[in-house]
Amino acid sequence: xxxxxxxxxxxxxxxxxxxxxxxxxxxxxxxxxxxxxxxxxxxxxxxxxxxxxxxxxxxxxxxxxxxxxxxxxxxxxxxxxxxxxxxxxxxxxxxxxxxxxxxxxxxxxxxxxxxxxxxxxxxxxxxxxxxxxxxxxxxxxxxxxxxxxxxxxxxxxxxxxxxxxxxxxxxxxxxxxxxxxxxxxxxxxxxxxxxxxxxxxxxxxxxxxxxxxxxxxxxxxxxxxxxxxxxxxxxxxxxxxxxxxxxxxxxxxxxxxxxxxxxxxxxxxxxxxxxxxxxxxxxxxxxxxxxxxxxxxxxxxxxxxxxxxxxxxxxxxxxxxxxxxxxxxxxxxxxxxxxxxxxxx
Ligand code: SF4
Numbered sequence: 001x002x003x004x005x006x007x008x009x010x011x012x013x014x015x016x017x018x019x020x021x022x023x024x025x026x027x028x029x030x031x032x033x034x035x036x037x038x039x040x041x042x043x044x045x046x047x048x049x050x051x052x053x054x055x056x057x058x059x060x061x062x063x064x065x066x067x068x069x070x071x072x073x074x075x076x077x078x079x080x081x082x083x084x085x086x087x088x089x090x091x092x093x094x095x096x097x098x099x100x101x102x103x104x105x106x107x108x109x110x111x112x113x114x115x116x117x118x119x120x121x122x123x124x125x126x127x128x129x130x131x132x133x134x135x136x137x138x139x140x141x142x143x144x145x146x147x148x149x150x151x152x153x154x155x156x157x158x159x160x161x162x163x164x165x166x167x168x169x170x171x172x173x174x175x176x177x178x179x180x181x182x183x184x185x186x187x188x189x190x191x192x193x194x195x196x197x198x199x200x201x202x203x204x205x206x207x208x209x210x211x212x213x214x215x216x217x218x219x220x221x222x223x224x225x226x227x228x229x230x231x232x233x234x235x236x237x238x239x240x241x242x243x244x245x246x247x248x249x250x251x252x253x254x255x256x257x258x259x260x261x262x263x264x265x266x267x268x269x270x271x272x273x274x275x276x277x278x279x280x281x282x283x284x285x286x287x288x289x290x291x292x293x294x295x296x297x298x299x300x301x302x303x304x305x306x307x308x309x310x311x312x313x314x315x316x317x318x319x320x321x322x323x324x325x326x327x328x329x330x331x332x333x334x335x336x337x338x339x340x341x342x343x344x345x
Contacts, residue, residue, distance in 0.1 A: 112158025
C-alpha cells in the first residue's frame with residue numbers, strides 16, 4: 001500500500017498531540033478527528049483491519065484535511081502526516097473506495113488538462129485557473145514585464161496534475177504532468193514562471209517523484225520578479241505577509257517572497273498569534289472549496305479574526321487561491337506579491 005512509505009508517521013503521530021494547533025481544519029471544526037494524531041490513529045487502525053478503509057466517516061475526515069503541511073514542517077522530526085494523508089487517499093482510489101465527490105472532481109480535472117500557448121518567447125507565464133480567477137494577478141505580472149521591457153508568452157488551461165495528486169488520483173496526475181511538460185517543452189520555453197504555488201510544487205517536486213524530467217527552469221513569480229532587479233519608485237510600507245503552504249511548508253521556506261518584499265521596502269509586521277499556523281484558507285488542499293466550501297469560509301473567518309485592524313491592514317499573499325477566498329469571505333484588503341510590486345514600480 002502507498003501508506004507503507006509513511007510507517008514512521010503512522011507510528012509516531014498517533015501518540016502525539018504536539019502540532020494539534022497547526023491543523024487548520026481542527027481549529028475551525030473543534031473536532032479531535034481533524035488533527036494529525038487522530039488521522040494517524042485511524043490509519044493505524046486500517047493497517048490492523050483493512051475493512052476500516054471503507055468507513056465513510058474515516059474517508060470524509062481524510063478528504064477535509066487542509067493539507068497545509070504546517071505540522072510536518074514544524075515537527076521536530078518532520079514526520080510527514082500530510083503525505084501519509086495523500087498516500088491513504090491514493091490507496092482508497094486504487095481500491096475503488098474514493099468517495100463519489102472526489103471521483104466527480106477528478107473527472108472534471110482530467111477533462112480540463114489541455115493548454116493553449118499564446119505568443120512565442122523564452123519566458124512562458126502559466127495563467128492557471130486560480131490566477132485567472134483573481135482577474136488582477138496576470139495584469140499585475142504583465143505591468144511588471146512591460147516595465148522590465150521583457151517579451152513573454154503565456155500558457156493557459158486546466159489541471160497540470162497537482163489537484164489530481166492531492167485527491168489521490170496519482171496515475172492521472174502523472175499523465176497530466178507529462179502532457180503539460182511536453183506542451184511547454186514544445187513551445188521552446190527556457191523558463192516557466194508560475195504565480196500559483198501549487199503549480200510550483202507539481203513542477204518542482206511531484207514531477208521528480210513521478211520520474212518526469214522538466215527540461216526548463218521553473219520559477220515562482222517572486223523569484224523571477226526579484227531576478228529582474230527592478231527599482232521601486234516608492235516603498236510598499238507596512239504589510240502583513242501570509243505565507244503560502246506550498247512555498248513555505250512544502251518547499252523548505254522558499255526565501256524569495258520575503259526577499260521580494262524587502263526589495264520593495266515592505267515592512268512585514270507579525271500576523272496572528274504565532275508564525276507556524278497556516279493562514280491560506282486551505283491552499284494546500286487545492287480543492288477544498290469543491291469538497292466543502294463551508295470549511296473554506298470558516299478558515300477565512302478564522303484569519304480575519306486575527307487581523308489587527310481588518311478595515312485598514314494590508315494583507316499580502318503569494319497564492320492567488322488565498323486571495324480569492326479571503327476576498328470572498330472577509331473584508332480584508334488582500335493583494336498578491338505581483339500586485340504589490342506592480343503598484344510601487
Ligand atoms: S507531525 Fe510531529 S508534532 Fe505532529 S503529530 Fe506527528 S510527531 Fe507529533
